[in-house]
Amino acid sequence: MSEKVFPLLFVFLLMSCSSVTERTEYVYWKGDGIGVEVTVHSPMDTLQYVYASENGGQNDQMTWFQDFSSSDGRVTVDSLTRRITIVPENGIARFSYVVRCTLPEGYGSPGGCLMDVFRPDIDDKMLFSRTENIFAVPEDDADMKVVVKWSRVPPYPVFCLYNPGQGTGSFEGTVGDISWSVIAGDPLLTVDTVMVRGKVNYLATALRKNVDLNKRQLKDYYRTFYGAVSSFWGEEGSEPYTMLFFPFRNNTWEATGNGFTNGFFSRYDATADTVLNKMRRDLFTHEIGHKWLNNGPVWFPEGFNEMQTAYQLVASGIESPEYFATYFNIALSGLWHSPYRNVPDEEAEEKFWEDGDYIWLLYWRGFSYAFHLAGVYEKETGKPNAWKPMMDAVRPFLDDFTADKFLDAMSVLMEKERLEKDYKKYILEGRDFDFQAEDLPSGCRIVYQPDGTPQLEVTDAALFKKHFQ
Numbered sequence: 001m002s003e004k005v006f007p008l009l010f011v012f013l014l015m016s017c018s019s020v021t022e023r024t025e026y027v028y029w030k031g032d033g034i035g036v037e038v039t040v041h042s043p044m045d046t047l048q049y050v051y052a053s054e055n056g057g058q059n060d061q062m063t064w065f066q067d068f069s070s071s072d073g074r075v076t077v078d079s080l081t082r083r084i085t086i087v088p089e090n091g092i093a094r095f096s097y098v099v100r101c102t103l104p105e106g107y108g109s110p111g112g113c114l115m116d117v118f119r120p121d122i123d124d125k126m127l128f129s130r131t132e133n134i135f136a137v138p139e140d141d142a143d144m145k146v147v148v149k150w151s152r153v154p155p156y157p158v159f160c161l162y163n164p165g166q167g168t169g170s171f172e173g174t175v176g177d178i179s180w181s182v183i184a185g186d187p188l189l190t191v192d193t194v195m196v197r198g199k200v201n202y203l204a205t206a207l208r209k210n211v212d213l214n215k216r217q218l219k220d221y222y223r224t225f226y227g228a229v230s231s232f233w234g235e236e237g238s239e240p241y242t243m244l245f246f247p248f249r250n251n252t253w254e255a256t257g258n259g260f261t262n263g264f265f266s267r268y269d270a271t272a273d274t275v276l277n278k279m280r281r282d283l284f285t286h287e288i289g290h291k292w293l294n295n296g297p298v299w300f301p302e303g304f305n306e307m308q309t310a311y312q313l314v315a316s317g318i319e320s321p322e323y324f325a326t327y328f329n330i331a332l333s334g335l336w337h338s339p340y341r342n343v344p345d346e347e348a349e350e351k352f353w354e355d356g357d358y359i360w361l362l363y364w365r366g367f368s369y370a371f372h373l374a375g376v377y378e379k380e381t382g383k384p385n386a387w388k389p390m391m392d393a394v395r396p397f398l399d400d401f402t403a404d405k406f407l408d409a410m411s412v413l414m415e416k417e418r419l420e421k422d423y424k425k426y427i428l429e430g431r432d433f434d435f436q437a438e439d440l441p442s443g444c445r446i447v448y449q450p451d452g453t454p455q456l457e458v459t460d461a462a463l464f465k466k467h468f469q
């Protein structure tokens with residue numbers, strides 16, 4: 001090493017020593033739970049971690065957080081806020097806990113499928129958990145370095161969405177990688193590589209029935225649909241994506257799912273002969289859409305994602321343009337009959353998890369709003385393919401989506417005054433959509449059923465088809 005280089009290198013090392021915060025998670029299967037040993041290396045005086053989330057409307061998360069103990073440093077847990085305060089000693093703190101939970105005794109009501117998705121369910125026959133229920137993570141440091149190692153593994157294959165294709169192999173990444181993800185294990189779990197447009201992706205399944213048929217259908221859908229949607233977004237060079245299909249343990253609900261940026265999981269009725277029926281296909285399509293639309297007030301990542309679902313099913317060639325109307329009419333009818341149809345956005349966002357009617361409200365309202373804007377765009381520009389320019393306009397801030405940024409971006413495509421008026425009326429105030437004939441996309445109309453339910457009808461198939469090009 002030359003003398004010239006040395007001082008520079010020294011400064012670099014010094015800087016990295018003072019700024020690096022490191023933590024290691026040692027994870028071990030305990031038979032009836034997952035044990036987590038956390039070692040925090042940090043120059044900070046105090047660190048705040050958080051365990052689990054309020055997703056799913058759960059409020060008993062700390063009942064899963066068991067056998068807590070700490071060694072180096074001082075670590076205290078506030079059960080009420082789910083916050084863990086860590087005071088390292090000589091730059092180090094260690095603590096451990098066991099995540100232990102199965103579903104309540106006798107539980108199996110189909111309406112309660114959300115519960116299956118948001119709770120850990122771990123024993124010697126199956127493992128399913130969202131990672132926020134496994135890993136306590138720093139509150140405001142998604143970039144902190146993380147190492148996850150399994151010191152004892154279950155007697156069945158495990159798939160970790162944060163470490164796709166590597167099973168329980170050790171993982172190095174950031175807090176952001178492990179805080180929103182999922183872990184699933186099952187004796188029948190298999191991981192297949194699926195090539196989509198020359199890129200490696202994963203299909204992880206634990207199929208109970210018709211394995212060959214189901215895998216074939218899922219792979220066909222994967223190649224066709226994921227190929228089309230990722231090329232719409234221009235993401236051919238992105239990281240591997242995973243589709244994880246995992247049966248419910250004891251629930252006959254058709255399916256529910258969750259989308260992340262590097263994959264989605266769906267839990268579904270284990271007694272089903274074919275996984276890929278129409279209803280599930282549409283759900284999977286929605287979950288894949290969350291790879292791109294996953295942030296911001298609920299009307300956007302859920303409502304606009306519903307628009308994207310209906311749009312992409314047609315644009316990918318899987319469905320006919322009429323299917324868009326079929327899909328949209330479910331939302332129109334749902335919105336019209338919702339007891340909360342006209343509650344303001346703020347209240348709807350706040351009560352999102354309170355009951356099913358609140359949850360769906362924002363899907364349907366956001367979808368209707370997206371459809372309305374597509375019509376306004378066509379009216380003002382004369383171009384029928386609204387969805388592509390709308391999504392190109394929001395793409396730069398998808399990771400940090402806000403309504404203000406959205407309105408700014410849309411105002412390049414359509415008149416700002418009208419845009420702001422409509423946003424206030426339809427989203428903020430939750431008033432009924434007018435669906436004025438002159439504002440609608442071409443080739444369709446809205447008709448009203450005797451009880452007032454609006455319904456979309458395709459009046460000119462050739463014109464309507466142009467929206468998907």
Ligand SMILES: [Zn+2]
Pocket residue numbers: 286287290301302305
């Ligand atoms: Zn969703």
